[in-house]
Amino acid sequence: MKSVFYLLDTAPYGSENAFGALNAAAVSLNEMDVTLGLYGDGVYLTIVGQDSRKLGLPNLEDILYAYGELRVLVHEPSLVERGLFGQTLIETIELADEEDFFEAMESSTYVIEF
Amino acid sequence: MKSVFYLLDTAPYGSENAFGALNAAAVSLNEMDVTLGLYGDGVYLTIVGQDSRKLGLPNLEDILYAYGELRVLVHEPSLVERGLFGQTLIETIELADEEDFFEAMESSTYVIEF
Amino acid sequence: MKQEQLDVFLLTKPPFSPRSELCLKLAARSGKARIYLAGDGVYNLLTGIEKVPECDVYACKEDLEARAIMAGEKVTVPDDFYSDFIEDIMEHCRHEYTF
């Protein structure tokens, strides 16, 4: 089976990229091995308790839960650098050190960036 | 007289920002004191010998020459960091250390970013 | 009179972006800065922006909620973030910057 690695390195809500990456990842779940790789500012997506109703934007945390079968791989150094280690993070994510994160990219058929 | 400081921190040609900043700066030359501040990736605009004909894009170096009365202030640390110190730079630019660059921003009525 | 010396910053970029770093440098130089965090700017609370000396930090409630970011004690979360910001830049400040 082909595998696709969506690399998201922009913060959620400030741009449409995170929503776009989630939707793109979701439509391939039945046909391919899909990984959403959170890198750089993309790691902000992992914080628990997002409530975007007052912004009139879709709740990206809810979307993550809705696609429970989506593998979400988080680049741990990005997370640490951004001060997220003390935060409660979404449980279904998978933390990866740089080596493992890069290996997941290298072993995917395609890497697509947002 | 009011003064406006256009801060350009993106590289020329890869995005429309540099062209946009130059045009915006140009139209105010008669009414205000205008400074184009090149910071970060914006400093690439200063390299001599640009020839964008084959890309089908306007030559930004020519536009800089055409608006000779535009003050172009270049953040020297950005330039050094990007390896531009050995390059031949456009003569009409003004190099500024960080202190002078920030002072120029602080003494302007408006700062507009591209 | 002292009020007039205020510098106001609207920061909408996350930490480490070149614009955020520039904002922090200018705020540190100001002597009396007020930083308004909106959009992705609220992520700067995770990296301690409220500890910049001589600098008051305000954060937008809706943006905090969307991003699940807590504002610490030193951070003001106004009822009407945008009205307060507008009032500050139109009436009470020496210089205004947006990053």
Place this chain on the structure above:
Amino acid sequence: MKQEQLDVFLLTKPPFSPRSELCLKLAARSGKARIYLAGDGVYNLLTGIEKVPECDVYACKEDLEARAIMAGEKVTVPDDFYSDFIEDIMEHCRHEYTF
């Protein structure tokens, strides 16, 4: 057979952008990388990208000319940059990345 082990990178971002840094890290891990520089990617020649070990660097002529960047001796400037790149990614590489 060895040909098949090639990793090909298309880099269109200037130095220090998070994407460029990621590209360089992956290229350094590759063991046999070919980096194609297009658009603002050619600015990486100013910061010595051609010195990455076990890595061949190609640059797009039109993009070099527009930006007034010289390609050093170690850099290949193909007559038909995009055809060469396409041939490489479609026929000769293990993995392809775009940054």
Place this chain on the structure above:
Amino acid sequence: MKTLTIVLTDGPYISEYAEIAYKLTEAALKKYKVNIFLYLDAVHIPKKDQNPAFFINAGQLFSELAEKGAAVRACARCAGARGYLPEEEIIQGSNCKDYFPGIRITSLYELSEMLSMSDRVISLSR
């Protein structure tokens, strides 16, 4: 009355700036005159027919601001490049048939004009 000018360079949805500009303008209009200059990709904001299933219609928001008194203008060079062409006739406050009411395409010199008449300027760009 003091005047605030907002300069935008991003299109709708891709970034949050159209919405932030809306909130800033709404707050400012209570006491001040507001100009909005749509530059580069921001000329997409007033496009008609937007039908976002998950976001708030940005064109409608800006049309509402124009109705409340904000002067919303789009750069002619940027608009023309992107397929928004000005016409001679002004219908419902707009000179572009692809735009929401109240929003006009003007020369870039209008930006300079706005700046020289302003007390404060805010620019929002990625």
Place this chain on the structure above:
Amino acid sequence: MKTLTIVLTDGPYISEYAEIAYKLTEAALKKYKVNIFLYLDAVHIPKKDQNPAFFINAGQLFSELAEKGAAVRACARCAGARGYLPEEEIIQGSNCKDYFPGIRITSLYELSEMLSMSDRVISLSR
């Protein structure tokens, strides 16, 4: 025949990616099948009436690619939000009256389809 898919997320002019994608596709079409998926702001690329005074008409370039055999598709969600609405009728290869010929609005599932039929994928985004 091998297949290349290109995913774009930026609109025309603001970035160079539409033009780079054009050059990649032109080169690839000589030997391969090419799919282009227009996502997020890239759905602005095929808009009719573009009249750039200083750049090359991006809509025309992509229409040309479609004519040469590339499958150029725009995401329905992104297009709808931005005011490009699909119609039932397909005229000159397009189901959107605001789009250049040969370019169609489709569901995002088409991206997944393209990926599963491809040998290589290139994504260009800011």
